Amino acid sequence: MYAFCVKTSRLGPQYRAAALDELDGGSFDVVVIGGGITGVGCALDAASRGLSVALIEQRDLGSGTSSRSSNLIHGGLRYLEQLDFKLVREALRERELLLRSIAPHLVWPVPLIYPIKHRIWERAYVGAGITLYDALAKLGRSTLPRQWHLSKKELTRVFPGIKKDEFVGGIRYYDAGTDDARLVLAIARTAAQTGATILTSARVTGFGRDEAGRINSVEATCLESGKRITVGAGVVINATGVWTDATEMLVGDTDKDVTASKGIHVVVPKSAIDSSVGFITKTKTSVLFLIPQGEFWIIGTTDTPWELDLDHPAASERDIAYVLEQANRVLARQLTTEDIVGVFAGLRPLVIGNAVSTAKLSREHSITEPASGLITIAGGKLTTYRVMAQDTVDRACEAVGVDVPPTKTDQIPLVGATGYSAMNDSREELASRYGVTESEIRRLLHRYGSEATEILDLAASDPILAKQAPSGPYLGAEIRFAVECEAALHLDDVLTRRTRLSIECDDRGTEAAEFVASIMAPLLGWEGAAVARELEHYTKRVAAERDSQTMPDDHTADAARLGAPDIRTLGA
Ligand SMILES: Cc1cc2nc3c(=O)[nH]c(=O)nc-3n(C[C@H](O)[C@H](O)[C@H](O)COP(=O)(O)OP(=O)(O)OC[C@H]3O[C@@H](n4cnc5c(N)ncnc54)[C@H](O)[C@@H]3O)c2cc1C
Missing domain, CATH: 3.50.50.60 (FAD/NAD(P)-binding domain)
Structure with a gap:
């Protein structure tokens, strides 16, 4: 044994x-x-x-x-408005620990803009809030840069894609991003x-x-x-x-x-928004985030009660229209559904209090x-x-x-954290040793930290493992590692959480599915019928999600609706 x-x-x-x-x-x-x-x-x-x-x-x-969040490791600026200093201070201390020692490979600084519409009072009000945020961060020994006030001209320099006449300037500050899954x-x-x-x-x-x-x-x-x-x-x-x-x-x-509050995000390619910084502002019912992540932007979010199937939350047509409408209030080049490559919906587990709307819980x-x-x-x-x-x-x-x-x-550093900084410093040397680009080394380091060389060694051992999945940067070696080390048991685990193919490609990962399944199958003992079942289930799950996204109101994205029983209960 x-x-x-x-x-x-x-x-x-x-x-x-x-x-x-x-x-x-x-x-x-x-x-x-x-x-x-x-x-x-x-x-x-x-x-x-x-x-x-x-x-x-x-x-x-x-x-x-936990795989459907805004992917921010943050103090939560908006909790300052609720005067929740303890929560903000605690979160900022955690942000620093994650950035510095616990998971420096998986958590990275994200520059953000908070825009200003009113020259005097708003700049003073927001500026004071972010000063307090920075001060609380410093108490947690933050190493991120402090806030920086931007004039209208400076704002359009760092964020050329912003509507020119909408804002008088902004405040630039830092939070952190991650890959939640x-x-x-x-x-x-x-x-x-x-x-x-x-x-x-x-x-x-x-x-x-x-x-x-x-x-x-x-x-x-x-x-x-x-x-x-x-x-x-x-x-x-x-x-x-x-x-x-x-x-x-x-x-x-x-x-x-506990009550469930749904929040959705849409994913668009980096080229859809001309900016070198992320963006955050309040909306009527929630917060608008434009968050840079790799080659994409994550845009969210909504905050609405969800009373349907907890296993399969889905974005509705109305949710998507709302997020696009909020983003388009600030963007010069208007986004349309054509820009969207991925959509995901998650449920906040909110402890029930006396507040009337889920946004206030x-x-x-x-x-x-x-x-x-x-x-x-x-x-x-x-x-x-x-x-x-x-x-x-x-x-x-x-x-x-x-x-x-x-x-x-x-x-306790998480797996991949120890040795990450040294490897990050020798990206150029690693790139020439493995015959890949430095940006590929950077991508792998952010996903695997010091385990990145294990992926590179696997890729060097077999041409199939060196191949990229169709429509994504992920290598065959990463799929094998997902099964052998990262507890992936089904196609969906790899396409949705070990990689982000399900939200980073127009086809929602269906094109890569066969390639991914071909690497997983021998490792998990799938015969022909099992492979077909995995592929069918994944395709129907994607179809169920797309289907829900065309309905104005909430529907679940349960693939069983389209005749694909839950892949995890087939043996049970
Ligand atoms: C839209 C949105 C945006 C967010 N953005 C952020 C953000 O940017 N930053 C941030 O810090 N937080 C954010 N959050 C909050 C954060 O994502 C959640 O608070 C957190 O992920 C909740 O984690 P959890 O482990 O409690 O719940 P879950 O991740 O849901 O885990 C619960 C697990 O329990 C399992 N389970 C349930 N029943 C059983 C059973 N009977 N047997 C075995 N297992 C079971 C489920 O399968 C599930 O995996 C966001 C949340 C949402 C919805």
Whole structure:
């Protein structure tokens, strides 16, 4: 059998088989439900404090909200307006830690413009807000440049594509960007390397209790094989985002604690907007972000209640029209649906408060104990996952009377972080050693950090692995790495989260699907019928999303509507 006691960050199919065996009938200090940023953060925190940890995710790592965000690691300027200084200061400290030491390969500075329409009062008001933002950042030892006031002329120099007569100037400041899905993955792999056992494609369906009524186990079903397992737990952490209430229902708690608010983004090519900086401004119901990411712009977002299927949120025609309309209020060259190469929709898990609209509900997290032995963590944001994890593990240990050392995740670099800076400094040398361009080295370093050479070595070992996927920059080697080290089990995992082919190509990744499947198939033991099923499911998922995008009102993007049953429940 696989030597499981070896801590590894290589989450391939062999690892998964061994994890399933280990969980079945096994017992752990902590069982975490949910493999979004909150759950993987908790798994890393608990494992690094010496606890034995199992994490169970029903689909793919990051497949819920955590791969559908605006991809910003930010303090949240708008929370300053709500006078939420604590939240902003905490988030800015996390931003700095991620940029500097935890994930310098996956988190990068993003210059942003906040535009000004009114010369005197608005410049003073916004300027004061951003000064405070910078000051709070400095308390967290921020290394990012401070704000810079721009005249109208300077604004049009850095952002030539802006409507010339709309603004009198702007304020330039910095936040940070990331690839949310890859950040989740890096945290999960680091947790595994620290000793946590990660099992994906397994749904928690129930709980067991001891004689005193305390929860002491979880029941789960492997969605690949249908196998049912029982996992002993000292304490269970419910980190299931918008599914929080569904998970709590399994222990008979019928209170509604979390509401889902949908936010959508559209993706357009870099050439569609002439600017060297990102852009942020308030809209009637949300915030408009234009965020540069690689060869694309991510434009969002919306904030509307979502009451349909939590598994398959989708953008409607109205959502897309709204985002384009907001962007076109500031852009000289008007964007149309023709410019859009990708669209994605996510659900914010908002803790229910007294606020009337979802835009006003708190982004802070809440930790509760709905049943003895079950700790629920809800709300929060991507940026503050580490603090949320620390609070949750503290609370879980307190609930079961276990003494643990304080968290040390602020000192744990994620996989790929150690050695990244040195490699980044020697990009030119790496490029000539591997016979690729320096920009290709930069692309790989941002995705894999110091593991980039593993991708380059794989590519050098086999011409198929050196080939690029049709309609995208991703190499065959990256697809193989996704299966062997990054827990990818299905085509959708690779096309949507390990790569971003599903939102970076007009064809939404369908053209690359066969190439990707041809590399995944031998590694995952797919025969002809399995390959056909994966391709059919992916194509129908894309069709369901496109279909929803032509409807004025909300519809789910459940591929089952088009006759493709959920790929993860076929074996169950
Ligand atoms: C439009 C939008 C933009 C955003 N932008 C930003 C941003 O720029 N910066 C920022 O910091 N934050 C942002 N956020 C917020 C952030 O994305 C979320 O707060 C965060 O991703 C929530 O993570 P989570 O782990 O709690 O939930 P999820 O990522 O949804 O994870 C929950 C997981 O639980 C699993 N699960 C559910 N039930 C079960 C079960 N029974 N068994 C096993 N597993 C189960 C699900 O499959 C899922 O993977 C944004 C959110 C949205 C929607």
